[in-house]
Amino acid sequence: MHTALRRLARYGYVPFMLLGLNGIGITLAATHAPKPWLLLVLATAIATSFAAERLIPYDDTWNGAQPDSTRDRVHAVVNETLILVSTALIPLLAALVPAPGFWPDTLPFAIQVLFAILVADSGITLVHLASHRIGVLWRFHAVHHSVTRFYGLNGLMKHPLHQSAEMAAGVAPLILIGLPVDVATALALAVAIQLLLQHSNADYRVGPLTYVLALNEGHRFHHLKWPGIGDVNFGLFTLIWDHLLRTYSYDPRRRFSSDQLGMAAHPDYPVGYLDQLAEPFRRR
Template identity: 70%
Template sequence: MTTLVRWGYVPFMLIGINSAAAYLGAVRASELWAVALIVTAVACSFAAERLLPYRRQWNSPLDDAGRDSAHAVVNEAFILASVAVIPVLAAIMPSRSLWPAGWPFVAQLLFAILIADFGITTVHLASHRIGWLWRFHAVHHSIRRFYGLNGLMKHPVHQAVEMAAGVLPLILLGLPVHVASALSVCVAVQLLLQHANVDYRVGPLRSVLALNEGHRFHHLKWAGVGDVNFGLFTLIWDHLYRTYAFDPQRRFSTDDLGMAAKPDYPEAYLRQLAEPFRASGACQFRQPEIPSRISDYGRR
């Protein structure tokens, strides 16, 4: 069973769940099917974390289960609600005829993923460089364990900025609602895979796909050191931005996570929502210095 999870979990999620989303989008099924697929993906993620955990202790709540669930419900509801307003926005866009509607549905979905990936990756990188964005993004980096729901542990303001960067260009092109619905499932699946406490393997694809092996480096708590691997779906843009990093020998523990500059960041949900608006929400951080070799991380 562990071998099946190690090598089969990612294909099941990326190909199985996402293909189901693509099929349902292609036949223009009710958007409620997207909710069902997301619930299925969450359940599979939790099951895989129990069967093959990267760190068994990360499966145990640290007084954070309720808070993380609140973040996940609010932010996933925001994503799904955004799908509902796309027809209204698309109807008033003068460039809606630019969408490649003649392409096969899968090609349209991959096109949407690539554009969304660029926008979200770029805003994510900027959130580690620009003070006011970091105030809101810091919520995501306050984690003390690395598991599936962390992907949606975001301040709603930062979630809105990231989604706008990823989806607005698509809406300007005339993104159809059925493509947007499938895209919302793909985003949810990717966030689960990226933060899953699962010791899965993808081989050489770990340098192309933005999955948990690489994303753990992004959550290293030291300023500069964690400013790598910003991609949501792929690491293509990280290679271009020269922010890609990986060390196959590196292992991670709870002591590596969080923010060294703010170890006492608020943990309660409502306090995390308020923190960016407080004076204490600022965080001193220096211009990141990306090491030329990943082995340099151990010397920082």
């Protein structure tokens, strides 16, 4: 029974998250369901993520309460709140910047959400890449790269200013062409679910989709601690831009451990939440 459950988790975890929970979220958003229902879907995604990490862990030592656990929960709450607030502000932004009516609202709602995901993925990926090239952006992005283990909450372990910059780059083009609030709500849920999957400590399998979707197998390469080595696999949802920009890297034989993650140039990077908020503003 345990072996069958592990096999189910290994091959069913990603479809359940990407298709099942996102599908429920899209249905709720399309029917204008009260927002607490979407929060319940998000809570289910978080619980599923933690359950999968214990059932099929990539590295047992990355599970359980550790000194960074409380800090990561604070990062997750702050940054997820920012995503939800930005979604709530879309009507105000739309009023300030009238859209030219280019939104493809005649398409099925699910296709509209997929379109929003692909556009947002482009903007977020390009800002992510720029954050490894431009010093001032790297100062804020470095918070995310200070992690030395992989698990679900790492996805939201970001400086809130950098989180805001990435989301602005992803959502601004959509707002300019008339992004509906309900589509934005489904997009916000999809971002949260993707971040859980991308940084998960679950040893799941997706077959050939490993080369297309920006999931944890490829994203571990992005967190290698040596300068230049981790400048790969920048995509949030897909690896399309990485293939186009030749920043894609993957070796199925590679195994990762904590001593390979983080930042070799800053091994003493602050670990406290408030210290991490202040670090980008400190002189070096």
